[in-house]
Amino acid sequence: MKSIFEKELISACIRQDRKAQFELFERYKVFLYSTVYRILDDEDEAHDALQEAFIAIFKGLKQFKAESTLGAWMKKIAVRKAIHIAKKRLYFSPLDQVDEQVGNYSLEGWIDGELLDQAIRKLPAGCRSVFLLVEVEGYKHAECAALLSISTNTSKSQLFYAKKLLREHLNQLLKA
């Protein structure tokens, strides 16, 4: 079963082959769970989002046109499910002025992935979701705005706000 190609795996999943579906689940579960967990920052909600995402993936696999990679297509579904769950508590604080040059400021040291993960989890839910969608998942501001039901300008300002907070958190973590 391990040697099965992705195209054959998709065909088998469409035929409701449970083994093939389990294989697809095993291949992508960590990748998708990591994505939804960062957005939601809650294990139970992340499990719910992943479950709903995989059911939607198996139902909609017939519509997959291979315009993107299977992983990207699945991730988009998982992100949507996570945002749907998180939407109740997503709050975008109004910002009067944002420093657009915040990305050019230096940190007081060099960070690694673990440290960055800790700092991201400290961000408020609203600006964290914008940061994750734009910087981590690679969505454009227009796409991010559509997913979160906000304007493109709000998406941009929330990203600068997230970076400002992130710099503060990272500097604190570097000092500790």
Added chain:
Amino acid sequence: MKKRYHLPEHQPSAGAWDSLLDSQKLDRQLKKEIPNLPSAELKKDIWPLIAGALEQQAGSSIPLRKYTAIAVFLIVFLGTAVLVYNGGELSFKGEYLVTKSRPAIEVEVGRHFKDLPKEKRFPMDTESSHPNVEKLQSRDRITEISVNKPSLGQKDWHDPGLVVAVQPAPVSPKKTLHEVDISWGPDKKFQIGIGFANTSKILQDSSALSKVRKSQGEWVFRLSKVDSKD
């Protein structure tokens, strides 16, 4: 430090320090470290839940398909049966529907109804049956006229009491519910039977007649000849 080998020394580029400082910038570090974000591990085994939900959906979709197939089969079968019954014609025969839906009553008349002129068949349609039509049409022709108000003097009021002219109400001819049957024949004695009529039958007949009068449809007469047993 004691040099073991006489290797040449190389100088870094002039902007090396600047480049080092630049790498400390937030955006540069984010770009470098985002791919290294740790993966989160699932704490629960959610595959049984996903498989259960998929089984449930598959189970619920099969009967729907089955019932749809049965419904389609029945529609096709009934459609074919109707076509075969009508000899290949799909259209309904309006004549059949109209004639069968009209009430048919048996009325004994001396002449055939169709032989009568139209004015006599439908007397309500003649102009004489609508005496108010002329009045209604002449509404527009009414011209305004001035009428002097009659002045009633004090002397005209002889009696302040209300005078009411009482007119007798028109009396309709009395209907009787009695029946008289008279019968005779070559081998039968002259018989007179008196009885009280069945009111429900009278009411049924009158309601059926009123329905027919209101409708502009066809009259159906069933003329039957009764042969004597001689």
